[in-house]
Amino acid sequence: MHDLQVLRDGGYRGEGLRKFKLNNALSSFPDEILELGDTLEELDLSSTGLSSLPANFGAELPHLKVAHFNNCKFEVFPKELASCPNLRAVYLRANGMVGIPEDALPHSLLSLILTNNNLTSLPTSIGQCTNLEKLHIAGNQLTSLPTSLSNCTNLTHLRLNSNRLASLPDWLLTLPNLSALSFARNPCASPVANGTSKTPFGLANIPWRDLELRDLPPRDPSHPVIPGLWKQSEHYTEDVAIQLFQGGPNDSGSPADELAARLAAGAHESLITVLGQIYDHPDENGNSSGEPYYGGTVTQLVPECYTPLGRARSEQEASSAEREEIGAETPSITAACAISMLTGLAGALSHLHSHGIAHGDISSRNVLASKEDEHALLGGFHAATIYGRGHAQEEHIERVEVLAFGYLIDDMLELLANLEDETRGVQGLEDLRQKCAVAEVEDRLTFDEVVEELEGMMGWRGMMRIPTVPGPS
Structure with a gap:
């Protein structure tokens, strides 16, 4: 993390910085950042409240490859980014963004992350981003995708969760490099409309009071599954893993959809066995953090050799x-x-x-x-x-x-x-x-x-x- 006052006093000038990050509240873009343009490749101004960029942004930062503006206030995609000749990744999560002007997207993009905004459409010019590999637009209000996106034949990852898509265009499923597609919480993937029941058959209903969390770190911090004990009776306790599904939509999807899919998956020898659902958790009726709680699962505890x-x-x-x-x-x-x-x-x-x-x-x-x-x-x-x-x-x-x-x-x-x-x-x-x-x-x-x-x-x-x-x- 860098210091705003040091920046304004010229303290970082000439240091050859490749990465620069601020989290101070900003009412306008600090022009002193442009003085770092000879070497700067990654800029992170997330959670600063920034809402606009200077007109000479691309000209002064010709080596910029990655730009983070998550949780800022860009209601419209900043067209100044289009002038960055080497920009490969743009992160603009949760900005309240309502529109992307035509020709505002840099053609050099590999990754474009626009999760949790208010977009109702994508520009036709996105088809000119032919290098694009990763597009995350979950948590928006899209009702359709532009046909020009079919030109993005290098696209590998596409996240469409939590939009308003009544159908997937046929051309989308013919893209030659697409290997990771998610579209839960759209009308075209409604479990009810497609006859898939959310009711888990053959699983135990496990009260929270019968579970005891063990003070061990999760094996994978990005997917926190907590080791615990399931006290099935006075005389029998089983080592298990416990996972709680809570929080809002993210780049991949919603914890609610993850829970629904995990319960609907059933049993297979190469899937982690779900033993039951948790009920009577303290957060079922709301919690102090304000994050939604969708439920929890108790699964087999995978041996350490895995x-x-x-x-x-x-x-x-x-x-x-x-x-x-x-x-x-x-x-x-x-x-x-x-x-x-x-x-x-x-x-x-x-x-x-x-x-x-x-x-x-x-x-x-x-x-x-x-x-x-x-x-x-x-x-x-x-x-x-x-x-x-x-x-x-x-x-x-x-x-x-x-x-x-x-x-x-x-x-x-x-x-x-x-x-x-x-x-x-x-x-x-x-x-x-x-x-x-x-x-x-x-x-x-x-x-x-x-x-x-x-x-x-x-x-x-x-x-x-x-x-x-x-x-x-």
């Missing part, structure tokens, strides 16, 4: 496709282990889509893997959408996620040890990856077909049965 397969890159990196990095602590594995894990994960995804649920964020950071058990668990339902069986576009919705599974195969391939001894396993997985990543969405495999191919590689009782790699003719 660790995240990958970790997310930071928001500030705004790297191509925002892909995850494999964590350095993740151990290397054999091809047989990778295929076993992937078979279970593909089965879990087939199970979800058989229930009319799209996961929305199939990525290595949402996978807990155990090398010892050759098994993996799929988590991270924060971007899930209940679209419902019988949806007119369900086959394309599923095949969008098959591309994400192809990327997950890539991540598994990075973990393989002794590649020279794993030639057949590598070849089998690479061939499957190509089938998952066909540019024409309708030509990709379904998850049932992915499972079939993986099971064919494993053979009976886990014996490897991968086709022999053809030798030289």
Whole structure:
């Protein structure tokens, strides 16, 4: 964090700063920031109350790559950003924004985050942002998407949650690189309209008084699941995990939709088992923080040998496709282990889509893997959408996620040890990856077909049965 008075006194001039951040209340843009333009690449003025930018913003900050103006007061997207030649990521969450002028968007953008505003439309000129990979416009009032967005063929992540879309345009589900799509809390994804019940069958109703939180940090701070104890009787207590769903809509979606999808998902060996719903929580009738509370779940406590397969890159990196990095602590594995894990994960995804649920964020950071058990668990339902069986576009919705599974195969391939001894396993997985990543969405495999191919590689009782790699003719 930098100091406003030091800035005004010229204290940062000539220091070669690449990042600059203020959180002071600002009535106008500090012109002294422009004096940092020879080196400045990232600017964060979130929560400053700023509502306008100077006309020479782009000319004076030619190296700027990332701009954060979250929780400010830009009612209209600042057109001055369009003059920034190297701007890759713009974050304008929760500004009360009502409009984006034509040609206000920088054509160089990779990431555009406009979550929780009041937008009723997007400009036609967004189609000129052909490098765009990540678009988050959840929590707005959109009733349609401009056809020009179909020009953004590099788009990989699209968050449309909590808008007013009565349908998804057919062209959207043919974008060749789209692998993460969420559209919960739109008329086109209403669980009621699509016949998907929110009522969890076969789950226990667990009173809050029967739960005891353990003083342990969550394994993944971005998805706080708290270890605890479920006192089922005077004589029996079970180690469990507890998750509370509260807060407003975020970039991925709403905690209410995450809870609904998690309960509707049912049981599968590669999903974390939900044991029951929590009732009589103190926040059910409101809480002191003012944040909405939607409910809670009690799930199996995942053993410590299961660790995240990958970790997310930071928001500030705004790297191509925002892909995850494999964590350095993740151990290397054999091809047989990778295929076993992937078979279970593909089965879990087939199970979800058989229930009319799209996961929305199939990525290595949402996978807990155990090398010892050759098994993996799929988590991270924060971007899930209940679209419902019988949806007119369900086959394309599923095949969008098959591309994400192809990327997950890539991540598994990075973990393989002794590649020279794993030639057949590598070849089998690479061939499957190509089938998952066909540019024409309708030509990709379904998850049932992915499972079939993986099971064919494993053979009976886990014996490897991968086709022999053809030798030289």
